[in-house]
Each structure stands twice: as C-alpha cells, then as structure tokens.
Amino acid sequence: MNIITVGLSHKTAPVEIREKLSFPSQTIGEPLNRLCTSYGINEGVIVSTCNRVEVFAVTRDIEKGLWQVKKFLSDYHNIPLEELDEHLYSYTAEDAVKHLFRVCAGLDSMVIGEPQILGQAKDAYGYALQHKTAGIIMNKLFHKAFSVAKRIRTETKIGSSAVSISYAAVELAKKIFGTLQGRSVMLIGAGEMAELAARHLLSNGVQEILIANRTYEKAIEVAKSFNGTPIMFREFTHYLKKVDIIVASTAAPRFIIHPEQIEEVIKERKNRPMFFIDISVPRNIDPLINNIDNIYLYNVDDLQGVVEANLKERVKEAKEAEAIIHEELGNFHRWVKSLDVVPTIVALKKKLEQTRKSELEKGLSGLNGLQEKDIQAIDAMTKAIVNKIAHDPVTHLKKEANKVEGDFYIEATRRLFDLDKEEEELVKKIEES
C-alpha cells in the first residue's frame, strides 16, 4: 500500500489557479466520494485552504494512483490537465508522509510555523471521516501528523515569536514590562489596528484601558466594547502619567506628543517605563521621545522590522522541527510496512496458534488419566482444526491482496481478528522509546 499526494500551494500556483481548484467544505462529500471511487484509489483526504489544495490518497500502484488523482482534480474542476500540471507537485510513499508532517507543523506555510493550518488539516480529516473515505492508513497518517505537529510546537519555539504587527507590539510590551498583569493602556484615536492591538493587550493581562478620541461619542462606543473608560481628547495628556502603554492612531497631521511633555511625565512616574506605539501615518508621536530613558517608541515600520526579525528566528527553529520530522518518519514507515499482506498473515497465524495453545493447556489440565500418546493426539488434532480453518482465509487473503481492493481484505482481517491491538502497542512502544 502506498501513500501519495498531489496538490498545489502558494509556492507553486497563483491565487487565480488556487481558487479554481478549491473545494468548499460544505460540499466536500461529493468530491471525496468521487475520488475514492476512482479506480485504484482506496482512501482519500482533501485538504483545501486558501493557500493550498492537496489530495492525500492510498493506492496500490503509485503511477496509476498519481494519474488518477490528477485526472480527478482536472475532471472535477473542468480544467484541462495540461494547464494544471505545471502547478501541481506530487509526493509518494515516505515523501508524501513527510510532506503532510511538514504541512501540519506549518513548515510549508507562507508564514512559517503559523498554527491555523493544523486546524484546517484536522477539519479536512474530519470531513473524510464523516464521508468514510479515510481508512486505516489515512487514520494513522493524520493522527500521526497531528501529534508530530504538536510535538514540534512544544519542543521548538517555532510558533512563539509574533509575526503580525499587533502581536509584535504585545511581545515588545512583555519584553519591557515582564508581565502585563495590572498594566494600563491608553488608546489615542480609535482605528481597526489600534483596537486589534488593544484586544491582544487585554487578552495578555492588561487590566485598565482608557480611550481618547476627537469625537467623544466614538470614544464612548469603543470604551463600551472593551469595558474601558472614555476620556476627553483634550485631556489625554493629564492621563499620560497613569498609563504604561500608549497606542496612538489619530488622523492628526502633526505630532501630538512631544519630548518635553514626556520628560515631565516620566519624572512624575519616577522613571517607571512607558511604551508608545505609534501606528498612525503621518506619525503622531515625536520620534525624539525614544531618546528619553525608560521610554520606548515603536512606529509601524519599527514593528514591521520586529516581525521580520521574528520570521528569521522561526526559520532557525524550523531546522529543529525538520529533525523531529525525520525522526518520526522512521517510526511511521515501520508501521506502514506492517500493513502488507505477509505480516498480516504472520500475525493471524501467530494469534491462532497462541489461542490454540492456551485453550489446549486449559483443557488438558481439566482431564485426568491421559497418557502421553493421547495428549499428542489431541495436540495434533487441534493443530489440524486450526490449520483447516485458517487455510481458506489465508489463501484468499494472499490472492486478494494483489488486487485493487486488497487493502480492504487486509484491513478486514486485522479488524476481525483484532490484530492491530498488538501492532498499536508496538508502535506505541517505538514512539515512547
């Protein structure tokens, strides 16, 4: 059995192609069923987000499987394969597994390490479960990918640094103030970005929020949504000494905060630090205040610079993540191999033999006066019974396994005789070690 994947992403296709190829989640059942009724495709999961469309499938014949999936994509969306092909990439076997691990960990994302893709992959797998197109291999594959992604998230710092401007502001505030618990913030002017920053600050522990706006009504309205306090715009300077973080985003065409003013304020605050975030263009805060001790001023460009530095840091962490993936890949590969027909037959025979032996022992211990000869005869008889019973299933299994639907037989055998219990314990042991 082979895992294959065919797809395209922001790296290989422009948005015009990606949107044509996307599968809306509301109607995903139909394409999933169509995919899995294609000849030679046994299982399938479709991951469709705004940045990628990928089909993960299980097939016996790699070449035919790849072609089937490509044809499915082309037919379903009515795009000629020639047009599509230049944007498509495909991975097979271990590379396909690795690709999914990387995707789920956010290593293949536009913003490295972003966490949304994991949720999207979980949804995609959920749809496949719902429509019964994910079988034993896809189940294992996706569960494994999710656990690897989780491991990467906890063992590396890939997702820890901020990659959006408003998060970068929160992160900087934490580097200045330590904890944001009990700190206060003032919004001067209210805009989408200022409110977003305020929301992040609040969810990170900031307790008090003051809102100053040229139109007082607007201040009241914003204050309501944050459970904050509105203040008159012309009075905001009086409140400066009371707040630790100031977010300025007014439409004023000139500076509204000046160094002389802040020098006074910081004296009154006994040098307790202040963090100014100027997200207005043109700027509202005189950049010279950054030269005052214990004052930190960041404008939009500065924050963008922080975001870029954080991205570089994530690339560093990504190397560690790749090492983890490499390690997990080996474990998974071992499991996939066990799904071949031979290990299934071996496991089946082993289980039958174990059952026979333990029942034989139990039975014999209840019987008295048997001679060695009798015991041997009973032993031979039970063996013969078990072999006779096993003969037909094993023969058919061998025969069917080479056919397209062989996996169903293997899977059915493993389920009927509960062979995966041991297998799973083995995999668990490997994972733990």
Add this chain to the structure above:
Amino acid sequence: MNIIFFYITVIAYLLATFISIAYLILHNDKILGVANKTILVGFSFHTLTIVSRWVEAGRPPFANLHEVFSLFSWMVVIIYLLLRFRYRLAVLGAFVAPFAMLLLITASFLPKEIIPLAPSLESYWLPIHVGLAFLGNAFFAMTFLFGIMYLIQEHYLKSKKVGGLYFLLPSLDILDELSYRCLTYGFPLLTLAIITGALWAEYVWGSYWSWEPRQAWSLITWFLYAALLHGRLTVGWRGRRAAIYSIISFLILVGSFIIIKLFAWGAHAVFK
C-alpha cells in the same frame, strides 16, 4: 590534590563557557541544558577544590590572591544556582559561566603554594568577616551581570533591531528587579562585614578603625552601594541608570581590591 581539582574546575567552566556561547548563537534549549549541567559539574569540582585546600592548609582558604579569586568565583556560582532555582532563569548561566571562568583563570596565574596565616588572624572572627564580605560582593557581582544583561536588552529595544540575544534575555522589568534584589541582599552583608571587621580589629589591634587602605576602600564601596540603594528607593533610579551605576560600582570594587592586594597596604597586608 586541591590543585588537580582546581584545574578540572577551570576546564569545566571553560567548557561551560564555550557551550554557553554556542547557545547564545544557536538559541537551542538543549545546548543550554548541557551548559547548565557542565556548570554543575564544574561547581562540584570547585567545591572539592575549596574543601581540599581548606583541609590541606589547615585553615580557611583565603590567605592569598589565588585562594581569594577561587573562593569568590565559588560564591558567585552558589548565588547563581540559588537564583536559577528560585527564578528559573536559565539564560543566566550563559553569563555566569564566563564570569566564573575569568575569575578562575586569573587565579590560575597567581602563586598557588599554601602559605601560613599570620598568628594575629587565627580567630573564628576571620571566616565570618571574610565570608560576609565575599557573599556581599558576590551579590554585587550579580548586580553587575544583571546590569550588563539589562544594557544589552535595552539596546535591542531602543535601537529597534531585535535579534540574537533579544530572544533569550528576560524582560527589562525582570532584569531590573533581580538587580535590585541582589543589591538588597548584598548591601546588608557588606554592612555586617564592615561591622564584624571593626569589632575584630578592636579585639586584635585595640582600635575599631585605623583608616588603613582596605578599610577606607570598603567604606567607599559601602557608600557607592548605599547611594545606589538610596537612589533606587527614593529618587526612582532604575533601568539604564541603575544598570550603569551597578556596573561601574562593581568595577571600582574589584579594581580597588586588586590594587590593595597587590601593593599590600595596611593591616589586610597580613594576607599576603
């Protein structure tokens, strides 16, 4: 024996320093774990060094500069271990390891033979006086290191070029707070050291205070740190200014100590 332990310690701290530098460049937490373990190994041998030297000399080991540097380095590492345990400040090790190593390297170049103590110094007061002084100074060494860490982190934040150590160092607030804590531990210890020293001087020489250079310098050090404490408590000194002040004060402290030892002035010259 103590010399063998001493060199093993030097090597361990040297290794810890290199591993720490690797951590500061690569930002890999596993490397930091190795560095911290190496420091622990170094500290174990350091303790063996101190104990064996004490046993071999038959007196507490602070009679010459070699012993003094080794003992001081040992106390700095102890305080580092306490702080790490208390505040989970793993990155501190990357700064303490080079510091402890530099002290030991200095000690390794100084004469290492065991010399007897002047009879006038054989007293129970001596270990107490010296112990207090060293412990106090070890806390000041921490304010020095936190000061450096603060200035580095502040530079990143002010220049708006985040990167490198920015990701590893804790927040300005925590660095300032820890520097202040160490000051509040170090200052009473130094005060007690001066008081016990004076009491002991009265007992041995019949006078509390003789204005010999070491005493004068310790008083100057005391005033330096008293001023810093006062500034922090009442005037609102903090952050950058307090950090620079801590760094300069510590440099004066160490510089004066070395100069006085080298020229062996006054009553404390009996150590030489």
